[in-house]
Amino acid sequence: MYSLTVNDHVMIAHSLPDEFFGPAQGMHGATLTVEATFTRAELDEHAVVLDIGQAMEMLDDALSPLHYANLDEHPDFAGKLSTTEATAHYIGQRLADSLSDQPDVGITVTLTENPRAKVAYTVPERP
Amino acid sequence: MYSLTVNDHVMIAHSLPDEFFGPAQGMHGATLTVEATFTRAELDEHAVVLDIGQAMEMLDDALSPLHYANLDEHPDFAGKLSTTEATAHYIGQRLADSLSDQPDVGITVTLTENPRAKVAYTVPERP
Amino acid sequence: MYSLTVNDHVMIAHSLPDEFFGPAQGMHGATLTVEATFTRAELDEHAVVLDIGQAMEMLDDALSPLHYANLDEHPDFAGKLSTTEATAHYIGQRLADSLSDQPDVGITVTLTENPRAKVAYTVPERP
Amino acid sequence: MYSLTVNDHVMIAHSLPDEFFGPAQGMHGATLTVEATFTRAELDEHAVVLDIGQAMEMLDDALSPLHYANLDEHPDFAGKLSTTEATAHYIGQRLADSLSDQPDVGITVTLTENPRAKVAYTVPERP
Amino acid sequence: MYSLTVNDHVMIAHSLPDEFFGPAQGMHGATLTVEATFTRAELDEHAVVLDIGQAMEMLDDALSPLHYANLDEHPDFAGKLSTTEATAHYIGQRLADSLSDQPDVGITVTLTENPRAKVAYTVPERP
Amino acid sequence: MYSLTVNDHVMIAHSLPDEFFGPAQGMHGATLTVEATFTRAELDEHAVVLDIGQAMEMLDDALSPLHYANLDEHPDFAGKLSTTEATAHYIGQRLADSLSDQPDVGITVTLTENPRAKVAYTVPERP
Numbered sequence: 001m002y003s004l005t006v007n008d009h010v011m012i013a014h015s016l017p018d019e020f021f022g023p024a025q026g027m028h029g030a031t032l033t034v035e036a037t038f039t040r041a042e043l044d045e046h047a048v049v050l051d052i053g054q055a056m057e058m059l060d061d062a063l064s065p066l067h068y069a070n071l072d073e074h075p076d077f078a079g080k081l082s083t084t085e086a087t088a089h090y091i092g093q094r095l096a097d098s099l100s101d102q103p104d105v106g107i108t109v110t111l112t113e114n115p116r117a118k119v120a121y122t123v124p125e126r127p
Numbered sequence: 128m129y130s131l132t133v134n135d136h137v138m139i140a141h142s143l144p145d146e147f148f149g150p151a152q153g154m155h156g157a158t159l160t161v162e163a164t165f166t167r168a169e170l171d172e173h174a175v176v177l178d179i180g181q182a183m184e185m186l187d188d189a190l191s192p193l194h195y196a197n198l199d200e201h202p203d204f205a206g207k208l209s210t211t212e213a214t215a216h217y218i219g220q221r222l223a224d225s226l227s228d229q230p231d232v233g234i235t236v237t238l239t240e241n242p243r244a245k246v247a248y249t250v251p252e253r254p
Numbered sequence: 255m256y257s258l259t260v261n262d263h264v265m266i267a268h269s270l271p272d273e274f275f276g277p278a279q280g281m282h283g284a285t286l287t288v289e290a291t292f293t294r295a296e297l298d299e300h301a302v303v304l305d306i307g308q309a310m311e312m313l314d315d316a317l318s319p320l321h322y323a324n325l326d327e328h329p330d331f332a333g334k335l336s337t338t339e340a341t342a343h344y345i346g347q348r349l350a351d352s353l354s355d356q357p358d359v360g361i362t363v364t365l366t367e368n369p370r371a372k373v374a375y376t377v378p379e380r381p
Numbered sequence: 382m383y384s385l386t387v388n389d390h391v392m393i394a395h396s397l398p399d400e401f402f403g404p405a406q407g408m409h410g411a412t413l414t415v416e417a418t419f420t421r422a423e424l425d426e427h428a429v430v431l432d433i434g435q436a437m438e439m440l441d442d443a444l445s446p447l448h449y450a451n452l453d454e455h456p457d458f459a460g461k462l463s464t465t466e467a468t469a470h471y472i473g474q475r476l477a478d479s480l481s482d483q484p485d486v487g488i489t490v491t492l493t494e495n496p497r498a499k500v501a502y503t504v505p506e507r508p
Numbered sequence: 509m510y511s512l513t514v515n516d517h518v519m520i521a522h523s524l525p526d527e528f529f530g531p532a533q534g535m536h537g538a539t540l541t542v543e544a545t546f547t548r549a550e551l552d553e554h555a556v557v558l559d560i561g562q563a564m565e566m567l568d569d570a571l572s573p574l575h576y577a578n579l580d581e582h583p584d585f586a587g588k589l590s591t592t593e594a595t596a597h598y599i600g601q602r603l604a605d606s607l608s609d610q611p612d613v614g615i616t617v618t619l620t621e622n623p624r625a626k627v628a629y630t631v632p633e634r635p
Numbered sequence: 636m637y638s639l640t641v642n643d644h645v646m647i648a649h650s651l652p653d654e655f656f657g658p659a660q661g662m663h664g665a666t667l668t669v670e671a672t673f674t675r676a677e678l679d680e681h682a683v684v685l686d687i688g689q690a691m692e693m694l695d696d697a698l699s700p701l702h703y704a705n706l707d708e709h710p711d712f713a714g715k716l717s718t719t720e721a722t723a724h725y726i727g728q729r730l731a732d733s734l735s736d737q738p739d740v741g742i743t744v745t746l747t748e749n750p751r752a753k754v755a756y757t758v759p760e761r762p
Binding site: 208249 | 428
């Protein structure tokens with residue numbers, strides 16, 4: 001089993017309007033460091049999991065709606081809580097769409113929201 | 128599959144009185160950076176794995192006996208080698224006790240003992 | 255010359271409404287990792303720069319207005335651009351106020367706003 | 382499940398002579414930070430996964446052919462693309478050879494080639 | 509005093525053909541993580557040291573001759589030892605050229621060549 | 636101005652028997668990550684600050700009394716508080732002794748005692 005992980009970051013604002021979230025209910029923000037991990041049982045004919053350049057471009061595409069974004073006004077999060085977990089799911093789905101022709105590639109997205117907390121989401125096996 | 132990881136640290140002294148441990152047989156110490164990872168198949172109704180505040184409190188509780196502790200004199204390690212692995216197991220058990228009502232939450236504890244070595248323990252599946 | 259550095263973080267939202275800032279003009283956010291460095295020519299009678307606990311409390315106090323804050327609505331930033339540099343200045347001033355009785359202690363604040371950019375501010379010598 | 386991870390680094394030169402690799406086709410180089418993770422269902426009689434000293438020596442042995450090496454002229458990579466993935470496989474095999482008498486120990490090698498990209502290889506289960 | 513630091517990396521090959529360098533005499537390589545720090549007594553009219561985007565572009569320009577480069581064949585290092593220190597000097601000069609119209613901006617370049625060693629160069633005060 | 640920084644770590648036990656230190660009065664321990672920074676106005680004839688290998692050996696020598704040490708029983712700390720600041724001073728002095736024939740080399744020692752606190756000591760100018 002092999003994996004390739006590339007990373008980037010986005011800087012977003014949002015609120016979490018449910019009293020469950022205590023001080024995070026109001027408008028605040030985060031730098032989300034995003035790691036995308038791609039896994040594969042065997043390497044391809046170039047002895048890689050994926051081309052690093054291609055992997056970085058896919059991550060860049062997946063993140064493009066989130067750069068300097070206010071998730072409270074973002075159509076993709078309308079009516080949803082934009083928790084870090086939900087954001088990881090969102091990015092994972094976008095990466096899965098980019099790799100729809102390579103269902104054997106596993107995808108995990110890890111978001112570090114601050115030096116003491118991070119979240120990960122693994123896309124379910126794709127048929 | 129989702130996970131949430133929070134971290135903290137403890138500063139402990141101990142000795143490893145078995146010649147197997149060479150220079151670490153005598154009294155020495157370590158800053159243990161502790162990561163607690165909680166995993167779950169689906170998010171809860173607030174779109175999170177666990178509330179981050181609750182996760183940090185659980186980790187804080189789990190670590191409270193270890194802050195500025197001398198493990199050689201610690202009742203919970205009496206008659207045992209307080210290796211980093213054993214300490215990870217100890218913390219994992221304490222977290223499992225805190226989450227006894229949520230057996231579907233997986234738990235992994237990772238301890239970094241120095242910039243070149245770390246240890247992890249995954250609590251077995253809970254019935 | 256000795257220094258002590260302690261760190262913490264805040265998660266803020268803000269906008270930078272000047273076209274100079276390009277995509278950062280709209281509402282977005284950041285996790286700011288904050289390092290506070292205290293310098294001193296000689297150690298005190300306890301062989302430290304400052305007590306670490308006291309240093310962490312001072313930093314905690316300095317940061318308390320910024321936790322989960324929207325700087326656009328924050329009275330302390332009214333009519334000002336809340337750039338990372340301006341935020342570093344703000345924190346530095348608050349630390350200087352806490353240490354007004356110890357003018358020989360130098361103060362530098364370093365804010366990391368994302369994995370690729372950070373900013374520092376050194377409080378001028380205090381009379 | 383327990384794991385022990387130790388790390389070290391090598392500084393290598395190589396080229397990737399296939400137009401697939403774009404600007405990396407020519408002679409260039411990398412600092413590869415190498416993490417070796419050893420996993421085990423239960424601890425041994427000394428309450429460890431492996432002795433850390435032994436683990437570091439095994440990693441040191443595994444990396445010895447790679448220190449300050451030009452992989453283009455390295456007999457072990459003759460006729461092969463020395464991608465980071467292939468290098469991870471090479472190190473994993475060397476670690477597996479060192480642990481041939483302990484087939485129950487799992488082995489994963491993680492290579493960070495730059496701050497934005499890393500690769501991992503998990504040695505298949507050993508009979 | 510304020511500073512802004514941005515970072516990037518390059519992956520280079522080189523040799524250090526002087527027996528002083530022991531095992532580093534032969535062709536090998538490095539990932540150089542490059543931090544460029546810009547300092548200034550006061551902020552500009554936008555409350556920043558420099559625009560981050562501009563700072564990143566300047567660093568990108570300064571590094572462009574070094575991406576995937578073999579310094580042994582690089583005209584800018586002809587007849588010189590391409591030590592990490594010399595490379596830091598080279599990058600510092602290129603940044604100073606970009607900022608020739610702003611001589612009040614101080615410049616420091618820090619290169620991390622592996623997890624255990626880094627080098628810094630501060631451009632002398634500019635008239 | 637140029638600098639070279641190399642790092643290593645030690646794992647020590649100690650107590651700080653003064654009520655000023657609160658919970659750190661009892662026996663506890665720390666992993667101290669040690670950075671040694673050497674500065675110099677100009678490079679030597681090999682275009683380096685110091686040979687990295689020599690710098691690492693000097694650091695290794697400076698740290699040798701501290702590996703797996705109990706500072707409470709260490710003759711060099713007899714009758715002294717072994718604060719992190721005092722330990723930084725101790726290491727700085729040992730490095731200065733090694734470089735007594737090169738008084739133009741500046742020396743700073745930085746000790747990270749946990750993820751949230753570090754200390755630095757700069758050896759005064761040497762005649």
